[in-house]
Amino acid sequence: xxxxxxxxxxxxxxxxxxxxxxxxxxxxxxxxxxxxxxxxxxxxxxxxxxxxxxxxxxxxxxxxxxxxxxxxxxxxxxxxxxxxxxxxxxxxxxxxxxxxxxxxxxxxxxxxxxxxxxxxxxxxxxxxxxxxxxxxxxxxxxxxxxxxxxxxxxxxxxxxxxxxxxxxxxxxxxxxxxxxxxxxxxxxxxxxxxxxxxxxxxxxxxxxxxxxxxxxxxxxxxxxxxxxxxxxxxxxxxxxxxxxxxxxxxxxxxxxxxxxxxxxxxxxxxxxxxxxxxxxxxxxxxxxxxxxxxxxxxxxxxxxxxxxxxxxxx
Amino acid sequence: xxxxxxxxxxxxxxxxxxxxxxxxxxxxxxxxxxxxxxxxxxxxxxxxxxxxxxxxxxxxxxxxxxxxxxxxxxxxxxxxxxxxxxxxxxxxxxxxxxxxxxxxxxxxxxxxxxxxxxxxxxxxxxxxxxxxxxxxxxxxxxxxxxxxxxxxxxxxxxxxxxxxxxxxxxxxxxxxxxxxxxxxxxxxxxxxxxxxxxxxxxxxxxxxxxxxxxxxxxxxxxxxxxxxxxxxxxxxxxxxxxxxxxxxxxxxxxxxxxxxxxxxxxxxxxxxx
Ligand SMILES: Nc1ncnc2c1ncn2[C@@H]1O[C@H](COP(=O)(O)OP(=O)(O)OP(=O)(O)O)[C@@H](O)[C@H]1O
Ligand SMILES: [Mg+2]
Numbered sequence: 001x002x003x004x005x006x007x008x009x010x011x012x013x014x015x016x017x018x019x020x021x022x023x024x025x026x027x028x029x030x031x032x033x034x035x036x037x038x039x040x041x042x043x044x045x046x047x048x049x050x051x052x053x054x055x056x057x058x059x060x061x062x063x064x065x066x067x068x069x070x071x072x073x074x075x076x077x078x079x080x081x082x083x084x085x086x087x088x089x090x091x092x093x094x095x096x097x098x099x100x101x102x103x104x105x106x107x108x109x110x111x112x113x114x115x116x117x118x119x120x121x122x123x124x125x126x127x128x129x130x131x132x133x134x135x136x137x138x139x140x141x142x143x144x145x146x147x148x149x150x151x152x153x154x155x156x157x158x159x160x161x162x163x164x165x166x167x168x169x170x171x172x173x174x175x176x177x178x179x180x181x182x183x184x185x186x187x188x189x190x191x192x193x194x195x196x197x198x199x200x201x202x203x204x205x206x207x208x209x210x211x212x213x214x215x216x217x218x219x220x221x222x223x224x225x226x227x228x229x230x231x232x233x234x235x236x237x238x239x240x241x242x243x244x245x246x247x248x249x250x251x252x253x254x255x256x257x258x259x260x261x262x263x264x265x266x267x268x269x270x271x272x273x274x275x276x277x278x279x280x281x282x283x284x285x286x287x288x289x290x291x292x293x294x295x296x297x298x299x300x301x302x303x304x305x306x307x308x309x310x311x312x313x314x
Numbered sequence: 315x316x317x318x319x320x321x322x323x324x325x326x327x328x329x330x331x332x333x334x335x336x337x338x339x340x341x342x343x344x345x346x347x348x349x350x351x352x353x354x355x356x357x358x359x360x361x362x363x364x365x366x367x368x369x370x371x372x373x374x375x376x377x378x379x380x381x382x383x384x385x386x387x388x389x390x391x392x393x394x395x396x397x398x399x400x401x402x403x404x405x406x407x408x409x410x411x412x413x414x415x416x417x418x419x420x421x422x423x424x425x426x427x428x429x430x431x432x433x434x435x436x437x438x439x440x441x442x443x444x445x446x447x448x449x450x451x452x453x454x455x456x457x458x459x460x461x462x463x464x465x466x467x468x469x470x471x472x473x474x475x476x477x478x479x480x481x482x483x484x485x486x487x488x489x490x491x492x493x494x495x496x497x498x499x500x501x502x503x504x505x506x507x508x509x510x511x512x513x514x515x516x517x518x519x520x521x522x523x524x525x526x527x528x529x530x531x532x533x534x535x536x537x538x539x540x541x542x543x544x545x546x547x548x549x550x551x552x553x554x555x556x557x558x559x560x561x562x563x564x565x566x567x568x569x570x571x572x573x574x575x576x577x578x579x580x581x582x583x584x585x586x587x
Contacts, residue, residue: 087438
């Protein structure tokens with residue numbers, strides 16, 4: 001394993017606000033690494049610090065073996081960024097936007113036109129390539145901005161909310177492009193997102209930030225298992241005993257509901273370690289249990305669990 | 315220095331500027347007024363004797379204090395009208411001409427420095443390998459190059475207009491004079507530099523193109539000072555004065571633009587986005 005990004009107590013203040021607070025983590029080559037957290041948690045600031053466009057107040061960061069603070073230009077030749085707002089030149093055509101960046105990245109002159117063409121094609125913009133970007137829909141702008149991030153084939157991609165505002169099909173296409181870049185082209189991707197389902201499906205690991213602090217780090221499924229104790233559990237019991245089962249389960253779960261047909265119960269907020277106890281209690285009460293299925297917790301559960309802990313603490 | 319990136323950025327900025335009415339209207343109108351309308355109007359009006367008499371009365375202080383060198387310069391012109399018109403077109407209008415480079419550079423720089431921030435396109439640029447200085451230099455060139463081209467074209471046009479329109483009175487081709495050659499080649503580019511520098515200073519303190527443009531419009535003050543000074547007979551332009559004045563201006567430009575370069579840092583820029 002090779003760390004592409006390493007941060008050590010990375011901190012950035014804006015006046016009294018601590019946007020990123022003593023962040024320490026490592027991101028490995030080829031990973032899709034998710035940055036999660038509420039609005040203002042510090043995701044965008046983290047990306048800016050990692051790409052050397054903002055200097056840390058304290059702490060260290062190394063990216064691709066370089067110091068973003070001192071070797072920013074060299075680093076940025078090898079990174080591609082999708083910024084939070086597409087930041088496109090609306091008075092220029094899609095092609096002119098990409099050509100400009102191809103020249104800034106100093107792609108060989110002979111390759112520019114062809115590379116721009118292939119990006120336009122890959123992101124479904126070829127037939128509108130010579131129109132001014134100002135007239136594009138939000139999704140088209142987002143795709144163009146994304147193609148600009150991919151243009152110079154960077155080994156490290158920073159993508160700040162790539163699917164925000166996209167329709168489901170466009171979002172799927174964007175996610176496919178990201179997966180392709182990672183799985184097939186071995187690029188490393190740092191993905192800041194609010195879309196927890198995407199993060200769960202796509203990210204190898206995620207970091208959850210809260211007010212600039214790292215509050216969780218790991219594989220989505222592992223995090224979920226570790227952090228989310230309260231589960232949703234489905235029970236199938238003998239039809240005639242449903243009401244009795246519901247009463248018994250009330251002692252173990254936050255809420256219990258019975259479906260219309262009667263035999264299936266859903267217990268919410270049942271702590272994982274107490275599932276055997278609940279089953280035991282049902283058995284003691286003479287209830288015939290046919291099936292017990294705890295639901296796998298999702299990143300969404302992780303997120304809300306963390307958030308709950310935080311609001312209770314503060 | 316990646317010149318390819320710099321020129322790509324200059325081309326980009328220019329093609330955006332060309333589409334902006336807020337920029338194009340002043341940079342077309344101001345030269346047209348100063349280089350065509352004003353000298354043409356003056357030459358035609360002063361063909362009328364009563365007007366000419368009024369004019370020479372108004373300019374009495376200016377005429378009375380003429381230094382020796384200017385007296386020698388206008389000696390070949392016999393009539394008072396010839397002398398008066400010559401002095402107007404060559405001396406009085408000279409400071410006004412400097413408004414062309416000053417304003418051109420100023421407005422274009424307003425769009426390129428502040429407009430880019432206002433349109434929120436700077437962030438993508440800042441994430442590229444283009445260095446702070448390359449981005450800064452591209453913005454200076456974006457404003458400076460067209461300012462010089464328009465100034466040069468404007469001076470050719472001015473020469474045509476005054477030689478032709480004033481011909482009925484002055485009866486010879488008299489333009490350009492040594493004074494104007496120094497003005498065009500040496501002072502005007504420095505004046506463009508001042509227009510730029512003023513915008514660079516202002517740009518970090520304002521958020522919109524309009525604000526920037528209005529605030530840095532104050533750079534025409536030195537021109538007003540020259541204009542009024544001459545009108546009141548306090549100072550007279552001469553090639554020597556322009557050479558020295560130009561030198562001072564270049565010095566000021568250099569200092570301000572150097573300061574601007576030092577403060578043009580992406581970390582600072584992005585924190586203000
Ligand atoms: N340039 C700045 N000046 C002042 N405060 C800033 C600046 N940039 C960020 N902040 C503050 O730092 C904190 C982190 O902001 P950041 O943009 O990194 O959050 P984020 O996680 O990207 O949020 P979002 O999900 O809304 O994009 C916020 O409190 C924000 O207000
Ligand atoms: Mg953000």
